[in-house]
Amino acid sequence: MKLDDLLSMWRIRALEEKIRDLRLEGPIVGSVHLANGQESVAVGACSQLRPQDALYATYRGHGWAVARGVPPREIFAELMGRVTGVNGGRGGSAHFSAPQHGFHGENSIVGAGAPIAVGAALAGKYDGSRRAAMTVFGDGAINQGAVAEAMNFAAALGLGVVFVCENNRYSELTPIDDMVAEPDLSRRASALGIPAVRIDGNDLAQVRTATRLAVEAAAAGRGPSFIEAHTQRIVGHYIGDSEQYRPAGELERDLVVEPIARLTRELLADGVPTESVERCERRAREEMETAAAAALRDPLADPATAKEHLYA
Numbered sequence: 673m674k675l676d677d678l679l680s681m682w683r684i685r686a687l688e689e690k691i692r693d694l695r696l697e698g699p700i701v702g703s704v705h706l707a708n709g710q711e712s713v714a715v716g717a718c719s720q721l722r723p724q725d726a727l728y729a730t731y732r733g734h735g736w737a738v739a740r741g742v743p744p745r746e747i748f749a750e751l752m753g754r755v756t757g758v759n760g761g762r763g764g765s766a767h768f769s770a771p772q773h774g775f776h777g778e779n780s781i782v783g784a785g786a787p788i789a790v791g792a793a794l795a796g797k798y799d800g801s802r803r804a805a806m807t808v809f810g811d812g813a814i815n816q817g818a819v820a821e822a823m824n825f826a827a828a829l830g831l832g833v834v835f836v837c838e839n840n841r842y843s844e845l846t847p848i849d850d851m852v853a854e855p856d857l858s859r860r861a862s863a864l865g866i867p868a869v870r871i872d873g874n875d876l877a878q879v880r881t882a883t884r885l886a887v888e889a890a891a892a893g894r895g896p897s898f899i900e901a902h903t904q905r906i907v908g909h910y911i912g913d914s915e916q917y918r919p920a921g922e923l924e925r926d927l928v929v930e931p932i933a934r935l936t937r938e939l940l941a942d943g944v945p946t947e948s949v950e951r952c953e954r955r956a957r958e959e960m961e962t963a964a965a966a967a968l969r970d971p972l973a974d975p976a977t978a979k980e981h982l983y984a
């Protein structure tokens with residue numbers, strides 16, 4: 673079970689490290705945001721979602737898509753503008769979606785997923801699906817008006833929204849202490865009447881428990897929940913970020929507690945053979961190399977179709 677979790681997190685890490693290489697080598701163009709170090713939040717939260725539940729992610733969403741079951745080959749192809757991409761190469765790194773997997777899209781507008789998830793939960797009330805609509809956003813996004821409005825509306829109408837705030841302590845290059853006076857972000861939700869918890873997002877068990885309770889509440893018609901998951905990104909905000917803003921020693925500390933290092937230590941302490949632990953990384957990297965190589969062989973999307981699927 674714990675080995676499966678390690679493999680799931682390695683799949684995301686390996687996918688994103690391959691994406692980084694392809695971005696630096698050229699086949700991927702444009703702005704790319706990686707979530708190295710935050711994998712446990714995506715893996716733990718998505719493990720509790722049911723097929724009918726809807727997830728709304730951000731530009732830092734590749735791992736959430738993988739955790740929701742979107743095939744890596746289609747993600748690589750999407751980021752490389754290939755016709756076989758999950759959106760035919762139109763969405764790219766920050767804007768792809770796969771509703772057939774309950775992955776209703778990334779979004780580059782900070783905080784914009786929250787009101788959309790509220791709409792999905794409202795629709796779920798009318799269509800009888802009682803879907804949980806999960807929206808994941810960052811500690812910076814919580815200061816967006818749209819997020820506050822979405823939380824209040826969900827609370828007032830008792831809608832089944834699961835608000836997941838990934839608190840990685842930074843909004844782009846700005847540390848959280850420069851943005852808020854109250855470090856406990858969950859109090860924003862409590863103040864609006866939403867049950868809220870703060871958890872260690874590096875601990876898969878805590879992520880699973882908090883999400884299970886939130887999804888159960890949504891499915892039972894008991895309204896929204898808020899989860900503040902403490903985490904860290906161990907790479908830059910975007911590929912190319914020189915990370916000058918990091919205080920000395922911070923990254924070294926984060927590399928000790930980040931979820932893959934943490935679970936690896938736990939497994940070895942439990943007596944799981946080193947070989948079994950190392951096989952997870954090897955297997956994940958092999959899978960991603962194969963998926964990326966296949967996507968690279970696929971044809972580029974035809975520019976003549978660029979205006980298809982556009983609505984204005």
Ligand SMILES: Cc1ncc(C[n+]2csc(CCOP(=O)(O)OP(=O)(O)O)c2C)c(N)n1
Nearest residue numbers: 732780781782810811812813840842843844
């Ligand atoms: C409405 C809006 N304002 C500003 C930006 C520029 N921007 C892109 S990412 C980002 C940081 C958001 O930080 P956070 O919500 O903590 O998420 P993280 O990047 O840490 O995952 C900002 C300000 C944007 N994309 N959209």
Ligand SMILES: [Mg+2]
Nearest residue numbers: 810811842843
């Ligand atoms: Mg952040």
